[in-house]
Amino acid sequence: MKYAEIISQMTLEEKASLTSGKDFWQSMDIERLGIKNMFLSDGPHGIRKQAAAADHLGLNASIPATCFPTAATIANSWNEKLGEKIGEFLGDEAVSQKVNVLLGPGTNMKRNPLCGRNFEYFSEDPYLAGKMAASYIRGIQSRGISACVKHFCVNNQEERRMVIDTIVDERTLREIYLTAFEIAVKEGATKTLMSSYNMLNGTYTNENLHLMKDILRGEWDYKGVVVTDWGGSNDRVAGxxxxxxxxxxxxxxxxxxxxxxxxxxxxxxxxxxDECIDRLLELIFTTEEVYKKQRKEFDVEEHHKMAQLAAEESIVMLKNEENILPLKKKAKVAVIGDFAKNPRYQGAGSSIVNPTKLNNTLDCLKEIDVQSVGYAPGFERYGKKNDKLIKEACVLADKADVVLLYIGLDEATEAEGLDRQDMKLPQNQIDLIEAISKVNTNIVAVLSCGSAIEMPWIKNIKGLVHAYLSGQAGAKAVLRVLCGEVNPSGKLAESYPIRYEDVPSYSNFPGKEVSVEYREGPYIGYRYYGTANVKVQFPFGYGLSYATFEYGDLKVESDKVTFTLKNTGNVAGAEVAQLYIGKSSDVIFRPNKELKGFKKIFLEPGETQTVKILFDDKSFRYFNVTTSSWEEEAGEYKIMIGSSSEDVKLSGAIIRQGTNAASPYNKAALPSYFSGKASNVDAEEFETLLGRKIPEAKWDRSKSLGYNDTIGQLIYAKSAFARFALHLINFAYGFLKKIGKRGTANIIMMSVYHMPFRGIARMTGGAFNMPMVDGLLMMVNGHFFKGFRHLLRERKKMRKAAEANQ
Incomplete structure (x- = not known):
C-alpha cells in the first residue's frame, strides 16, 4: 500500500469515517493527519457546484459556469480531439471552483429512446461511447483533478432506477454494456468511477463481486476509487x-x-x-496537488467561444431538399417557435448548469446576412393547444421566403428520474408544422432535444437541422450552420426509428415492478435494425454536408485498413469515415455489422487524403460464455467503410485464424438471436441465452414492504393510512401537471414516488436514519401506532446522540 504509514496512524473509527460523505458534496477530512476533504461536483457538460443549499435534483442554482453541449450532442461530432479539448475546459473550470472530482462523463448505452437521461449519454454504440468518454476523461484529468465515469452499469431506465433488477446475459453484458466502460478505464485511465443504483442479475451493482472484483479490478486492473451514486448504497459492508x-x-x-x-x-x-482507504487517499492527495498552486479564474468569453465551436461541429443536418440550405443572402426569413426566444439547450436534473451567458436566436439573427420579417412563438412550450398562436405564425410565414421553425422537446419531458412516455413531438408543434406548410412550403426546422423522436411530419419540411442540446452558445452555432458560415459535419450517434414500435426493446421497457429483461440481447440500435432489415428514419452515423465526398482505393491489411477520401464539393468540409466489421456464421450469432473504428477528416475542396484506421483488440472479438473469456472466431470477416451504418462505400475482406474456442450455442435453440430478429424473444429462448431461469418479475404482494420497496408500492400496503398517503401523492402529481407545473410534478415522481424506503435515510443527510425507517415500515405494514411510537423513540435517540457528539 502506498499510504501504509498514514493508515497505521488512523483509528478504526477514522478509517470508517472516510468511507462516506461529510455532507452532500464533500468527502470527510481528518485534520490531524493532513487529510483534506474532496469536493465532488456534477459536471458532465458544465460545473454544477452549489454554493448554498445542496440538492441532487437541479432545484437550487449553482455557481455560473460554461454550459457546453451535452454528451448526446458532442457524440455527433465523432471527434475525440474535440472531446479532449472540452474536457480540458471543464477541468479548468473545475479547478477554478476548487472541485476535486467532476462527476462525468455519462457512458451508459442508449438501449431505448425513451430513457429520460439519454441526453447525458453518448451513444447506442459502445465503441463510439467509450472512445468519446475516454477523450473527456483525458482532458479533465490533464488539469490535475479526477473525472468520474458513470453509471456502472446497465443503468438504462430512470423509472424505479434505485431498485430495478437488470436481467442480462453475460455476453451481452460484456459486449454492449461494459465495453464503453472498459475503454474509459483502460484508455481514459479514469481515477474515479460511479456505481449505478440498480441491481445486475439479482445483486446491487456496487455489491456485485463479479462486476466489481472479477471484471473491474481483475480483468481491467482498475486501481481507482468507486463512489456510489447519491443515495445508492444498499448494504454498506457488502459494498x-x-x-x-x-x-x-x-x-x-x-x-x-x-x-x-x-x-x-x-x-x-x-x-x-485499509486497501479501500489507500485508494481513497491516493485520490485525495493527487487531486489536491493542483490547489497548492495559485488558482486562476477561467476566461468566460474564451470558454463561451469553445462552447460555440463544440456545438458547430456537433450539429447534424438531416434533410436539405432542393438545397434550401444554406440560406440565400438577404433572404426574408420568419422565425417561428418558442425555442427561438427561449432556447432548449441542456437537460434537466442533476446536470443542470447555470450558464455564464446564454445566446438566443432572436439576438443573434442580426449577425447573419438575412432579413427577418419577424418572430412568432407559434406554440405553447409545454404542449397546450393554442389556435391563436398558430394563426399568428401562419400570417408571419406567408410574408417570408423561408420559415425557420424552432421545435423540440421541453425540459420536463427529458429529465433525470423519469422516462419519456412516447417518442412523439408535442401535438401542438405538429399542428403548427402542418398549418405553416399550407401557406409556405419553404420550411427549415431546427430541432432541439436530447434523444430520438418520431418524425411523421418530416414530409412537410424541406430542411432539418438537429441541434440536439447544444449548450449556451448553441443558438449562434445553429445560425452559422444555416447561413453556410459553418459546414455541418455532425453524424448521428444513435438510430432514429420510424416509430417506437420498431425499437427492439419496445416490449421490455421499462421494467415496471421487480426487474427488466434485456431479451433483445446484443441487438440494440443499428445492430438490430440492420440485421433484422427494419427500415429507419435516419440510420446510425448519418449526417449531411454542404460538401460531397468520394471514397476509393480500399486496402485491407493484417493490422489496418487504408483508403482514400476526396472532397468533391466546392466548399471545405469534414467527413466521418466509419469502419464496420461483420461475419456470417452458423456457429456464433452476431449483428451483420458493428462499428470498430472511425476517423473524422477535414478536407479543402478538391483535396484527397489517405485515411488509415487500425484494427485493435476489439475489432474481431466476441465473449464466449463457455470459456468465460474473449475469443475470436476463425474465418472470413467483411470489412466495410461507410458514411453511415447503412451507406457502405467500400468493402473488402480479411481471413482470421481465430482462437478455435468451442461454440457455446445450440443454433436450433436460439433462432431469434441467430436471425437477428430479437424484438419478441419468448421466455424459453431468453432462458436458454441466460443459462438459467428468469427470476420472477412481479412483486410478491403477500410480503410486507421493506427497505428496497418504493413509495409507489404503497398501493400494496396493509395500512389504509399508507394507501391514502399514496393517493395524495398521485393527486398532487396529477394536479400539478394539470395546472402546468410539470417540472414540480416530475420532482414528486423522481424524489418521492420512485424512492425506496432506504433512500429516505440515505438522501436526507442524517435527518432520518434506518431505525426511523423501521418505524415507518411498521406503520405502512399495518402496525401504525406501534410504528409511530418506534419512529418517535428512534428520532429522540438520534437527537440525543447528536447533542452528545457536539
Missing part, C-alpha cells in the same frame, strides 16, 4: 467488500458504525478496509 470505497452523500456516521461493527465481528478484515 465495501466489493471494493466500493466511498458512499455519498453523508449518512451522518450511520453506515460508518456498520463498517466498524463488521470489522470488530470479523465479517470484514481490516486489511480490506
Amino acid at each position: 465495501l467488500i466489493a471494493g466500493n470505497e466511498l458512499e455519498m452523500p453523508t449518512t451522518c456516521g450511520e453506515t460508518n458504525v456498520d463498517i466498524i461493527n463488521a470489522v470488530k465481528s470479523g465479517k470484514i478484515k481490516e486489511e480490506v478496509l
